Amino acid sequence: MPTVNKKKQKAILNAALELFSEQGFHDAPMAQLAEQAHVGVGSIYRYFKDKNKLIEELYKEVDEALQMAIINGVDPTLSTKQQFLHLITNLIHFLKDHPHEFKFLEQYYHSPFGIDKKREKLLLENPSDSQTPFIKLFSGNSSKDVKTLPAQALYALAFGPVLFLIRDAMAGLIKLDEALITQVAEGCWDAISSKTGDLVT
Amino acid sequence: MPTVNKKKQKAILNAALELFSEQGFHDAPMAQLAEQAHVGVGSIYRYFKDKNKLIEELYKEVDEALQMAIINGVDPTLSTKQQFLHLITNLIHFLKDHPHEFKFLEQYYHSPFGIDKKREKLLLENPSDSQTPFIKLFSGNSSKDVKTLPAQALYALAFGPVLFLIRDAMAGLIKLDEALITQVAEGCWDAISSKTGDLVT
Amino acid sequence: MPTVNKKKQKAILNAALELFSEQGFHDAPMAQLAEQAHVGVGSIYRYFKDKNKLIEELYKEVDEALQMAIINGVDPTLSTKQQFLHLITNLIHFLKDHPHEFKFLEQYYHSPFGIDKKREKLLLENPSDSQTPFIKLFSGNSSKDVKTLPAQALYALAFGPVLFLIRDAMAGLIKLDEALITQVAEGCWDAISSKTGDLVT
Amino acid sequence: MPTVNKKKQKAILNAALELFSEQGFHDAPMAQLAEQAHVGVGSIYRYFKDKNKLIEELYKEVDEALQMAIINGVDPTLSTKQQFLHLITNLIHFLKDHPHEFKFLEQYYHSPFGIDKKREKLLLENPSDSQTPFIKLFSGNSSKDVKTLPAQALYALAFGPVLFLIRDAMAGLIKLDEALITQVAEGCWDAISSKTGDLVT
């Protein structure tokens, strides 16, 4: 009965997401994880080879959810800027509304797991896939709206502020309302827009 | 001879910086640390109460070096933009040239150590101190050059891209030459500059 | 099968009793304890939160056995003296025949564990409980047979010699045969009996 | 200058007495001991081979002081009972007034140091020396006043209650005033006196 399987696996992943994000990978013992998932410790090892593999799988799940959220409702007929603002706003909303996911991802990227291997994969793999909605936006003929920079630099200018901001929001240093979200999103656009540039220097 | 004292302490801090940045706090046993510092395990505890305290001290050291590097050579008579570009460029160079320090800081901020307490302190404390050179730049009468946004939002737009970019550079995803550094720095400025804004939407 | 559970716990307690009594709490490493109990080190911690808790539990066990042994076969219809002699003799026999238990208890009472907290509890708690068979003997209408002294003083006169004697016996300084046991028991009675007292001074 | 030597040695012994009695042998690090004695750690090892030897030496010191205190003011021309009461009362007063010494001795006797080896020595050594004033009292022609029992048994009946009582007093379970001390001393005498014995059984 594969239903049971998937259910239990999902329960483990959910418990893991919560525990990892709250306590960190290293301070989330498998025993506690099992308890939270209402599952025997041994059962976890039936679904995941070991703790590392569990983390990897969880990452895939969370990343997928993130990608889905980002592209939600984007209208390809609109202007590049409009699409960009939509995407960025989606991203901010998702991260803001999913603190567990955000904290997990942050931790993942800043651990031996993701620091080299994973981010590389993130970008080098599927060059035309759905995984990176921004890549499509920045390439093609809409690229004239955007500065002539390596993709990584554009990413940095576009995403960097978002991650930084969410972290601060999560730490309670700033409150993210819709107005601010919009302003920051526009700031991100200004950073990459080719139309930008002041006269005085 | 107090020199011996400081020397050994420095050796431990150096070994810690290297090990922590490469393996992470949790995967850098005190024994290995001692070995790398050419010191007995017990000696570490003469200089630092425990592992946490060692991490804390190391943070202070690294942070101080970072702050020094950022303000190096800044000319207060120049325009806000010029000063900003100088500061940001300093920051990028330091992080790029000190991968250990960068990785350590990233890890520190994304751990129970710094996640709430430290960043809060970073910004709420010394309102007029040397600790945050950017805060001075954004306040005062030069604030007209900068968007009307909460400090946190400006920080996010200014620093977010840098951290993101350095991470990618460190992972080998992009090569940071001077030209690119300049371009990204300008992108950061565009993100926060009040002179920015295109006509078409 | 919960039997396995209790069996292993018992094995640990037995090994602990032996080791603690022979080497002292501080010189009985958990590793050696595990070995003697034919158990993995980690297993001990499944049954006892830590070493202190293990000592505490062991104390409860031993104390209970001691209390049981003391009241064994006492006939409440006999005279106060007869009952007292019976109790004291029981006590001497138990301690003499259970050197591990005796040494453990001695050590326990002379450690931060029992020195204040436990002995206080021993006497102040259950005023009418089974825990202290002597207290009943000394109170009530049989109290006329016993000197008018604080309970603690009576305890001292009654038990003090026993503990002292057993210690000497254990050290091989004296051999405890039945005749001697009887004589000492009577000496204890003389110490507390109100009928005692010589004419010449 | 041997004066300096003795002074420093005494300082160490004093600090040791205090620390050992308050924290126990095992929880009194040499470093803390050195600090309390206002002495370098290394210096301790100039006066005592190691920690064990220090404990042994301290025992000798304390025991000597105890023996001196016991025989203080005893009048050999008085009756056996009077002498006994004087000795016992001396003992009680000394222990009551020197809690550090008492706790140290208790701990010493209930440790691998004293449990077998030392007490044996205490009694088997000097059969006619000053070390055991009671032994003289119980032997000779005054022995007719005392029960015909092995010396150890007499010791037990005489000293056992005292140690027990002091312990309780130290734990705050009972307050030792002069009246009570006298009564207990007489109880001890009753326990060993040959004149004792009631008619009813």
Next chain:
DNA sequence: GATGAATGAGACTTCATTCAT
């Protein structure tokens, strides 16, 4: 398939002792 008792490697930390100054 599911469980959780059992395990032992390994982490952190303490502390008696040494020895160069």
Next chain:
DNA sequence: AATGAATGAAGTCTCATTCAT
């Protein structure tokens, strides 16, 4: 003679993983 920085053996405890039930 005195010191105290340096050391590493040894102790307690945790936790990922296994395997018999």
